[in-house]
Amino acid sequence: MTSASNAPFPVTRWSLVSGARGTADPARRRAALEELCQLYWQPIYGFLRRRGLPQEEAQDATQGFFLSLLEEDLFAKAAAESGRMRSFLLGALQRWQRGEWRKSMAGKRGGGQELLSLEMMAEEEGFEAAGGDEDSPERWFEKKCALVILEAAMQRLAAEQAAAGKADAFAVLRPMLAPIGGAAPVSHEEAAQRLRLTPEALRVTLHRLRRRFAEVLRETVADTLANPNEQSIQEEMDALKAAFSA
Secondary structure, eight states: OBOTTOOBOOOOHHHHHHHHHHOOOHHHHHHHHHHHHHHHHHHHHHHHHHTTOOHHHHHHHHHHHHHHHHHSOGGGGGGGGTTBHHHHHHHHHHHHHHHTHHHHTSSSGGGGOOSSOHHHHHHTTTTTSSSOTTOOHHHHHHHHHHHHHHHHHHHHHHHHHHHTTOHHHHHHHGGGTOSOTTOOOOOHHHHHHHHTOOHHHHHHHHHHHHHHHHHHHHHHHHHTBSSOOHHHHHHHHHHHHHHTOO
């Protein structure tokens, strides 16, 4: 899919999986894995912490899981997870944790390799950003994956707005689109004043931006599917909404 500006979006999340699974080039496989790791380490790490693993053990397990995707070709099982990124990752993690992670962590921390900075994980930034204490690990994982998708869509829209020379205006309006990224809320009056717009002009601008964000979000959701179609995209959109409904 392409944006309204006809600029191609970056490689899709599912194509990263397919590329890592299909290429014989170790460098390309690792590059694909590292990008997935950066996107999804918080849902994985948070799931493990909520399963009761201490901080350092969860750090090791997160590293080990992503390395196992590369070294043990767990990407080959992706098709069995209905072609949904979140289902694939959670299913692969649960299988790996049941049978492999203690063995893989028998050596030095991180298995001697690092895809993620242990210092970054030690900060646990965002660990409690989704869900409450009553959430199961699986429920927390779903909520955190939903936040990953929202943030990815927001970053795409930000890049699109910057390319159109609207970066400053978008920085003001961004907190009014979705409560993510830690941005402080802005009132309509303050936004209109900062952008030197009339209330009516702000309303129209915000309406158009929200509509575009909805389109970009739908395209971002489609990127997490192996075979996106109207039904599967809508099912994932419904799952995204459901992740924040309780």
